[in-house]
Amino acid sequence: MAAPTFTIPALEDDLAIPAIAEGAMAHSKPFVAKPEHQEALGFPGQLVEGWHDKAIAKMGDLLGKSRALRVFLDSCVKCGACTDKCHYFLGTGDPKNMPVARQDLMRQVYRRHFTLAGKFFPGLVGAKDLTKDVLDDWYAYFHQCSQCRRCAVFCPYGIDTAEISMAGREIMDHIGMGQKYSNEIIAKVHKFGNNLGLQEKGLRATLASLEDDMEEATGVKVRIPVNEKGAEVLLVTPSADFFASPHIEGLMGYAKVFHQANISWTVSSYASEAANFALFVGSHEQMHKIALRIRQAALDLGVKRIVFGECGHAWRVAYSFLNTLAGPWDFLDPAYPAPQHICEVTYDLIQKGALSFDKSKNDDKVVTFHDSCNVARGSRMGDMPDGQFRIPREIIKACCNNFVDMREDTIGAKTFCCGGGGGLLTDDLMELRVKGAMPRMQALNEVIKSHGVTHMAAICAICKSQFGTVMPKYGMGMDMIVSVHQLVSNAIRIEPAQATASA
């Protein structure tokens, strides 16, 4: 890989708030979607004639459809509470990466066109026309928001910048200025069933070789079934789990859990992707379409439960939106929440005593846990508030002897994004990804120094990919990042399938 053309932030003892550096990241823009990526989703191929009026009309349309957008654009008092909360601001110092300033890119246009104050006294209230320069700012800075919602936790009015950057991207899609990475992937999920373009034949071959690997390592035949009708559980997992380390080790963990608990399960080649990238571009129509694949797969395979693998925003869409988008789930077994997270499944089995672990298998590790932003702030697990923080940690502690948490203001509801979420996990945004990872790397570095932490576990495909890429730039090994179910896979005691086990 070519040497980076930017400076990698130093990891200090304390996380300092940077001085503002105007325009520091103005050059950071992802590739614009090509006409074929746009048109596949029904968006115009390139910046349309009369884009200004169309953008304003689309903004009006969204204001009528989203109470969040309207209330958030009206309510900000510019108190400054959010200004030091965004990992991209902390990593870059660019003031337009302060959540309020990012929102103001849209708020200034909203005020100009949708409020009396902005129509009559634009200078007074900071209202601006949507010029090409402002549109370019939108493209740059709405693609420097990973929609992690950390700012929303601290805002006294709960203003969620994610809602605003999603709306901004939706407006830009509708005038022909979409982002290549996200839109290309959405088109792929429609065509192949997953973000990576894996086809059924390849998927079956990959999973068969994984079964062989597991049998070789454990002496036990653990199955990873594909398209098996009548299975109890449909597992919907990010396609990275079929493809690369450390994701694939996580998949082996899920397989061993289902195996040992004697739960029949299957993946679907039609819905072979948990991720729903339409969330990132704010398109409810696309989100709906992608979500319906999962309903269709569940109906076709006749399953009783739907379980999601380790994927952050996929779990947000699954937990918070799937019932709205693709419900009701009245054909599933009402004894289980629909859908469930794999961590909930594993945790419940541990509670029931159905799984046992040889913790010493993970004794080569001192493990910490990275709360993935969309799980932490967009969803929940279990039947109690904060279950999304407690349950993964309980699983790790059940299969590891050495667990340490990072600094309190960098975990749980206040966790930092990995720096690659929200449709930004693309090489054309590498500088942003590396700098945006700095706050997490700083907190990790603290526990490396103080507690000798050797591994960081996560439950999100984007987090795992992002950390695998950026950790080496901070002098950490790329294999430090592990899946939670990789730790499970290492330590779980498995026995040959029971005679009663049948699909």
Added chain:
Amino acid sequence: MLLKKMDSRFRGNDRMDVNGDRGMNALTVTYALLFYAAVAVFVLGLAYRVRLYARTPAPFKIPTPPAPITQGGVVLRMAREVCLFESLFKANKWIWLFAMLFHAALVLVLLRHLRYFQEPVWTWVELIQPFGLYAGFVMVVGLAGLWARRFLVERVRYISSPSDHLMLALFVAIGLSGLALKYGERTDVVALKAFALGLVRFDWQPLPAEPFLLVHLALVALLMAIFPFSKLLHAPGVFFSPTRNQVDDARSRRHLARFAAAFDK
């Protein structure tokens, strides 16, 4: 209790003409009309905005953690947010301190002013009078702290528009002109109360022509008039914020907004 004695003059039906002059002057008419107009803009503008918020669908469940799993929990969460500024406390202790001083003092000051609009004055309104007086100072201190941050903290300076400074200036001017009425040239509160009650009863009484009072009242009218068009909308807005007012029950209850319902057809 001098105050009580003076206020007692308003009891009963034989209201006294405190200026000994029942003739309306241009000033009184101007201010009376100004206040009716300001109240009308305030009430109608706010009602329009609240109606808009209420009628705009919230298509998805987007509460932020720790999200309550019952409606009762949401009520408690909103109460903590509105009364204690819970999220702001997590975010920044200085902003929280100054914001709390300002808002809490403002509430006391507003309650203290109730006495101008009621006859007889409720007991608890009488009891808080001395506190309301101190609150006037506290309010200005809180505002000064918030304003200082707009100059001293680089990040907050960057996000401040002229209107953000003017809004603080307006509140400070209202606070200082109010304090001047008490501690500078004492205003004729008896006449003022007659004017205020006259507005409420649609039976106009003369307004004392005192400079600080006129400034104070004009600024308050201005504040009411700009409320529905400004960032002061954060007051109703917080109650409609989906990240704060939603129950975390997306899996157990299907959330269907109008927009999402269209999908099912």
